[in-house]
Amino acid sequence: MAYAALVSLTQLLDQIMHYNNIPLSEEQELQSLQEKLTFLQAFLENYSHNNGKPVEFLEAQIRDTAYQAQDIVESHISDQVCGDDNCCGFERCFRYLGLRRSNIEKKYEKDLLTVMEQFDSIIEEVINIQRNSRVENLQHSYTSASASSTASASSRNAPSGRDKMVGFDEDLLRIKDRLCGESPKLGIISIVGMGGIGKTTLSRNIFDDSLIAYYFHIRAWITISQDYLFREVLLSLLNSLTVITKDLSLETDYQLAENVYKSLKGRTYLIILDDMWSTKAWDDLKRFFPDDYNGSRIVITTRLLDVASYASSSPVHQLRFLNEDQSWNLLREKVFGQQSCQPKLEKIGRIIAKNCGGLPLAISVVAGVLVKGNRTEYHWRNIARNISGVVTKNDEHFSMILTLSYDHLPYHLKKCFLYMGGFPEDYGIPVSKLIKLWVAEGFLKPVRSKSLEEIAEEYLEDLVKRNLVLISKKRSNGKYRFCGIHDLMRDLCIRKAEEENFLHVLSSNAYTSQRGIKHHRRLIIFSDFTASFFITTSPLPIRSVLNFSRCFLESFVLGFRLLRVLDALKTSLEYFPVEITELFHLRYLAFSYYAVKSELKIIPPSISKLRNLQTLIIHPYPLELYLPFQIWKMPQLMHLMFKTCVLLVPLAARIGWKVPVLENLQTLSTVKKFRFTSKALEMIPNLKKLKVHYTGVSQAKWSKYCLNNLVRLRQLETLSFSFRPTSSWRRDPFSTSFALPPNLKKLTLTGCRFLWEDMAIVGSLPNLEVLKLRDYAFLGREWESNEGEFGRLKFLLMEWLNLKCWRAESSHFPCLEHLVVRSCWQLEEIPCEIGEIPTLRLIEVGPRSKLAADSALLIQEEQRNLGNDILQVRLYS
Structure with a gap:
């Protein structure tokens, strides 16, 4: 994990360098170190993965040296933090550098100098490798030009034998139909799926099928593989078409390609290109396959969706797991x-x-x-x-088949993939959580104009397209909600991660596990442990603890003074562990908080000592949690996530004084009875996701919450507004002025009791894609939608509404894809015009909505009579 170590260290140095009060000498040393890291990152990004053990050994050196440098810098920061209780953050750390050097500071300088020298030695070795590599490439080019090449036996012919196809009969029929039917134009069919899922076996059965053998004049099977050599592929093709002679093997690549073209010209052919790993391979070959409009076909098998989509002239065929x-x-x-x-x-x-x-x-x-x-x-x-x-x-x-997928990963994805092995077997990994963890771990190389979370989403998408990460559930807006990996692939992750000292899974054998974590950076806990397990005379290098057990001992945390990630959400604590607030480098903190007494539901003010904290997730029991004013002094906060919390604006803001601004805060959920005053909004200017809940509010006091100011949250994309009124006006409509931010993409309204006449406020939102109406979100028996509203709405949920008559035209919801109706017992019907929406794919009708269910079936029947087989209706009892 050399690359991951370099990226993490670079991010740390970037954070330090942003402070202007660092003495020049210190700044020069850090800049010099940063330059070395940049050079080594570029080397790893550009150097081939398959250059033998010397490079693998060098990677281990880079990894260990980067880890050592990170330990030195972060330990020094922690030492400085402990020396000054009145200051916070890196400002506190470097204030002492201008004073007389202490023994600790001298040791830090000596250690830093040593690690810089180690990096210099590594860079010298890298330069020698690059120099030798250039010479070898020149020699290889000369040899290839002057000597004959022969194709490898493994890639010359189709695999022998024909495996019994079980579970893929439908796939076989569909591919055969595409091969023998459709257009006479040359067709490229891509079969994509995880390694070991049966792509080659399916292709082999297609290749040997008697109908296929009769239909095509020529059939050829070529295995491309990762070690793709253009000349060998051409020779393999010619070997399948003709007999290779000595003269043919001596021809140039261009002459060989010309012979391939001539051999296929005018004939109906089927070419199987098995196990393709790059778009370059397809670009090299495609121009030598003639298109004579005679029904010729090319079948490509690959693990990479990008390669499949790039090459295919029709939808890719995705192989699924067997049931x-x-x-x-x-x-x-x-x-x-x-x-x-x-x-x-x-x-x-x-x-x-x-x-x-x-x-x-x-x-x-x-x-x-x-x-x-x-x-x-x-x-x-x-x-x-x-x-x-x-x-x-x-x-x-x-x-070897599974390992090939890992080996083919670029360096920046390997660490993210191995991290997946840190979750339990058959565990649905929340995508939002995974992304936050990747950010906190420092895995992501910054890219200008993109946030780290956007980069993380791109990394995940890449792993999905490589069929390494599996998506188990999507959100209503189409984004990924839960993901995971195949159990056998997870075992590969754990083995590779252990080899790389990347993570260690705590087993039931305490002695073995304690010895095992000595050099590891991450600790995964699946079973309970004892306090004595973590008693050690020397500090451990652990940076992350993912605890999936019910056991949590606050005392052991202090043994990991450089901890960045502490995820203990499955652990219920009876009091807030103040020891955690001493972990200055902590970026991600999650745990459950069971408060026995009401006064224990308050997070202590010392939480503000965690100046680097990005994500704070607490699930409190009972459901209400009180946050201190000091929470506003944590500048790195990006996500505050609770079941329900009370967050008060500091008195200074209420009386008009200057207050801190949480510029990085993106998520705030769920906050109770928050007052959206002008000053409060100035403190959270870049909020993207907000969940707010109001309960027991009377009509007379409603205006003090300033909901009309919500429109000023210009960056807000997701809003969940939940309202539980007092019993005295439970059936009365909402009468307070209300405005919504213009950039909203997802809106959930619960119990709000708006009038249907006010729906124009929602319908006019230009970017709204998801709308969920729950528990009398709107009151009234009739809703008539209007032209020009909901221009981008894709998902609509209506649940527990007293709506009786819904009048709508297909043009009122031009982009709707998914409609859900639940517990709308009075709704007489879903408008038949809804079925005419061209983008509509699914109508779901839940319980207590019989009339709506009957109308949905009629809509489906009518659309099928019109030739629309895409629209599906699902009914739930």
Whole structure:
């Protein structure tokens, strides 16, 4: 993880360099260190992944030296912070540099000088490698130009044999239809999916199919692979089309390509390009495939969605994991063939098949083990308990297939992918949480004009397109909500992360685990531990603790004085652990807070000592939490997330004095009875997401909350407004003036009791994409939407409304994709015109909405009669 270590250290130095009160000598040293880091980052970004063990050893040196430098700088900062209780942040740290040097400062200078010398030694070695690499490239170019090349045997012919296709019959039929039907124009069909999911097996069955063999005059199979060589691919193609002679192998690349074109010209051909890893490979080859409008086809298999989309002239074919029945059918076919399976083994066999996660290659490997072993319940149960161990131990080829995807990752994605191994098996990882953690860890290389969270979203999207990260659920606006990775891929992450000292999973064996974390930067806790486990005479280099156990001991935290991330959300504490406030470098803090007494629900003012904190997540029980005024003194805060909290504006703001501004604050949820005064809004100018809740507010006191000022939150994109009125006017409509920020994209209104006549305020929002109306958000029996409203709305939810008549035209919701109606028991029908919206894909109708459900089915039937098979209707009881 050399690259990750360099990026993290660079970010730390950038943060320090932003302060102007650093003495010149110190600034020069840090600038010099920064230049060295920039050089090494560029080296790793541009140098090939496959340059042998010397480079791997050099990467380990870079990683360890960067870690050492980070430890030196952050330890020095912590020492300075502890020496001055009246100052905060880096200003406090460097105030002492202008005074007489203490012994600690002299040690810091000596250690920093030592690590700078180590970087100089590494850079010298890098320069030698670059020089030697240039010489080797010249020699290779000369050799390629003067000597003949022969194609590797592995990529010359189609794989021998034909595996039984189980679970992919529909895929096979769909691909065959596309090959033999559709347009006579040359068609490129891309099959994409995770390594081991069956892309090659599916292609092999297509290639050997008797109908395909009859339909195409020429069939050729070429394996591209990561080590792609243009000349070898051309020779492999010609080998499939003709017989390679000595003269042909001596021809230039251009002559070989010309021979490929001539051999295919005028003939109906099928070319399988298996295991493609880059768009460059396709760019190199595509111009040598003639298009004679005779129905010729090219099939590309790849793990990379970007490559598949780039090459394909039609929608890509995404292979999915097998379901439980398909997995069992494949396992049974592999193990028993035509024989029957004993009922007592079938039950365990189904568990084994399920634990393979729908990955055909894993099922095949396990089946091979079952065939060789004893067919006893005991033996099969042991295999069911450890599918990963069985697969990796018994098939080196399987491990290599999964490892290829990791090895192909660019450096900036490797650390993000390995981080996925730090979450429990079958755990739905909240995407918003993952992104916040990546930011706090310092994984992301800054890009001008983009926020770190935008960069993190791009990294995640890239991993998804590489079929390494799986999306389990999306948000109503189409963005990712939960993600994860395949269990067998997770095991690969953990193994690689342990090798790189990137993270360590705490096992039940305390002695082994304690020794294991000595050189690791991240600690993952899945099981309970004891206080004695963390008693150590020397500081541990841990930067992150992800605690998924119920155990939390405040005392052990102080042993990790350089901690950046502490995620203990599954742990319920009876009081706020003040020891945490001593962790100056902390950027991410999450835990659950069970307060026995009401006075214990207050976060202590010392929380403001965490000057670097970006994310604070607390789930309090009971649901209400009081935040101190000092929270406004934490300039790095980006996300404040609670079930319900009370956040007061400092007195200074209320009387008009100058107050701190949280310029970085993007998320504030859920805040109770917040007063949106002009001064309060000045303190949160860049807020993007806000959840606010009001309860027990009478009509007479409503105006003091200044809701008409909400319109001044110009950066706000997501607003959730929840209202629980006093019982005396529970059925009365909302009568206070209300305005909404113009840039809203997502709006949730609960219990607000607006009149339907006021919907124009919502409908006029130019960027609104998601609208959720819950629990009498609007009062009244009739809603008539208007032309020109909801121009970009994609998702509409109506739940627990007393609406009876809804009148709308298709032009009123021109971009609507998803409509949900729940518990609207009086709604007589969904307007039939809604079905005419061209973008509409799904109508969901939940319980207590029978009339709406009947009308939805009629809409679907009418659209199908018109040839619209895209619109789906789902009914829930």
